[in-house]
Amino acid sequence: MTTKRRNNSQDVADLANVSQASVSRAFTLGASISAKTKEKILAAAAKLDYQPNIIARSLSKNQSGLIGILFANWDHPKAAEILKGLCEAITEKGFKPVVQSASTIESVDKAFIDFLSYQVDGVIVFSTSPSANTSALCLRSNIPIVILNHSTPGINASIVTIDSIKVGRQIGDALLKGRYKRIAIISSDAHSQVVSGISNAIAETVSHAAGTEIISKITGIHGYEAGIQTITDLWAEDIKPDAIVCTSDYTALGILAGCRHQLNISVPEELCVIGLGDIPASGWKDHDLSTVKIPHDELVKTTVTTLISKIETKSMEPENIRLEAKLLLRGTIRSS
Template sequence: MKKKQINAIEVAKLANVSQSTVSRVFTPGAKVSPRTQKRVLEAAQKIGYRPNALARGLITNKTNIIGLVMGNIQNPFYPEILDEFTKSLYEKGYHVLFFHTKNDAITQDEVSQFLEYNVEGVIVTDVLLSSNVVSKLSTHDIPIILFNRYNQDSTCHSVCCDNYSAGMKIGEYLFKQGHQKFTYITGRTNTSTSRDRERGFAEFLLQKGIKPVIEEGDYTYEAGYTVAMRVLKNRNRPDAIFCANDIVALGVIDAAKILGISIPNELSIVGFDDISMASWPPYSLTTWQQPVKEMIEATINMLLNTVDGEATKPQSLLFSGKLLERKSVKLLKNS
């Protein structure tokens, strides 16, 4: 037999307050005196009351639910991002409705579910966003924030690492160490992150009269491993490889080990992101650290300001990040 659901009316009777007061106690940001809040919470605990967020949303037209869409969950960077977003939003009284899209693009079915749950905003990480999806969500006053990417033709706000400048600084760093033969292993070619990292890296080296070899990858360990197993067997192999992200770099490191190539003595490798695995002793990867916490805080603030009607024109925020030197790059000469 199904247990009877305790409702707010019963809590109100026990605490000797109105039902609306009970509702305010369980609504983040609502004003209630500490004394009244304590009385209501004690009554709720005593009879086992748990508020129904969806039901409350129907009444207040405010669900405090944020949609978050992610594609490549095999990349450790994004589960770490999901964890940070979930914790940060919870601290502000919001819950995450998570969607893992398998088609590299938000589908109409997922849009429909956002509308069904009456989400207050949507954060999009590494998936494609069509103009039709943006239009449909905008029609229902649901703002969208792009995280760790941008689209110059989009009407959405975006928060991203300055990948172009980072790529340029990585090129400069490796050049100053005395390296001469460079390779860049890309991420997915349709992403702004990979394109900007490549552009910055290549432009710096071209200024020095060096044309780097570009090898196509897709942000996966397998891609890094496969590319490395091929290019490192060449007689004219690179002495420095910059990878579009850390998980690609880890694949390159493992391939080099199998081929008997010493890192960093015979090959230098730089990644991007600074995932947890990058610092593991078997890898000790030199990488570009994205300021994830600052980026997430800016994304949430931008989204909530838009929900409250404070932000209007699309904004793009860029964050610098920094190079973390570990043990995967060899100093060939004094800079």
Template sequence: MNKRITSKQLAKLAGVSSATISRAFSSDARISAATRNRILSIAQEHDYQPNALARSLNSQRSRLVALVVNSIENPAEAEQLQYLVHRLQEKELLPIILCCAGYDDRARLMRMASAYQVDHVVVFSDMVSFDDAIQIFRSARPIIVSNEPLADNNASLVRFDGARAAEEVVDKAVAAGKSHFAYLTGRTSSWIDKQRKAWFADALGKHGLAFVAEGHGDYGYDSGFKEAVVLLRRSKVDAVVCGNDVMAIGVRDAATRVLGKRVPEDIAIIGQDGIAMASWECHDLTTMALDGTTFIDHVVRLIERDQADEVQPETVVLHLKVRWGSTC
């Protein structure tokens, strides 16, 4: 069995410098294909693997990216993370995913990740204190994804604007005769959910209308189903706006299967997120959709910007669009 060798020994065998060995194991480095292949062949012959920890000490870069999310069970977050993880791996950046749901001491969770000297952090979760995140990851230049106002100017911000899309949905629903709107929230502490509700409240106000009822779910299918049964039985509602698509699917099933209502004739249902499942033929949900590819491309661009030591924080505003289905 071959004995493992060090990078210096590999450099001697290959007749190159230690710096050339380092470049051979970096996809974006300038090195000829012939030299790279020769070095990799010798490395394989002697069972050599580069030491990432040693390289990070030398370069003062860990190439780690902390991703702070609510839950990977949420289809919207899962779809976004899937694409983001692939993009990061293409750039030889390694994600550390921190799930906040079900974890009480979220500041401790972030401190655990910061101990690994992460180069970047993207905070998707609205369960954490952004002030804490910015302080804990102060050397990593956080990127915050939220509609919540930030007091700290040392972080870049990605936020969404769905006011125009909400107005488009409400205009069409009102034109179809809908006038009794309800809102099904996912979590009352969520800044994003509060903003989403406000977009629709403002749009309704332009027609002299307001929400006549409200339900409280947890972003899951079961809560959408159960809340809809209660909400639609006790209130005169002909349109339900939901905090996300999964609850909206639950509302539709409850309305049609339990209460015998026709969608959208008796009740219109609107979701938010634009997840792939919402466009399935069996759901065909009208939803406020985010262009996930554009969103993640901006996140990656901000990470690359920080890698280039561009220290000025940036705010990115992404506009949601209506993805029409048969429910409205």
């Protein structure tokens, strides 16, 4: 089978009796070309299955139209939704997303090198960040970076995330209002700035009320089963918490299941449980978990528009954007 060459603009030009340059213009929005020739060219192109070769266009225009997405946190409950939002927003703006999975620091940096090779016009990073070295390399190469959901100081990149301080204060206030005294904070990721922001803001808020304190902070707990285990462990202690804030809904649901089905702990009387993320199951009647609704859609859209505006203005100035999240008070916390 002789792999036949795909038709190019010259082939179309020959068929339409025009110059190759005119074919190029026919496919360039706003180029100087008469309606008549354009029509003639498009007809010829259709006849030949011709589509402009974007690779060649990229080379001559010196911009690929590619945006690299570096996706670290696939376990995020809304991972699919977020990625979908990113891809669609990027496509809508006339770019194409190239997705790369990354977990370790080295693989993140390696992915950036790959992105550079592919001449991406910009990079979006989800829940991780490049090393200072790599970030500097991108700066030298004029590739703007926007980091979603992971604030990282000292890196030349823009950041879009939630206002974790504000969320922490809201949670703190709600706990005070519910007269909870002994608070435990359970998180999966010890290094997440979002988590530590929330955690610190809760601590700071409740510190204003006498007799209320954070009795423990546990990190590295992640998932439903781990939640059940955690509440079992906590309940074996002498001093038990009367409120648990969990930076993952899955873990919180595990804790809830442990309370209700195994340990017979009454929620929200004996124990308050608060999650983070508002996954669908949290709203289900048999769970009814209080949690924090994160404006993922807005975060995603903001991320993409921020990046693309940087690409278009060739600006490398880092921005720091924080959107508001909303605390949803449901059945797992008492309101007074």
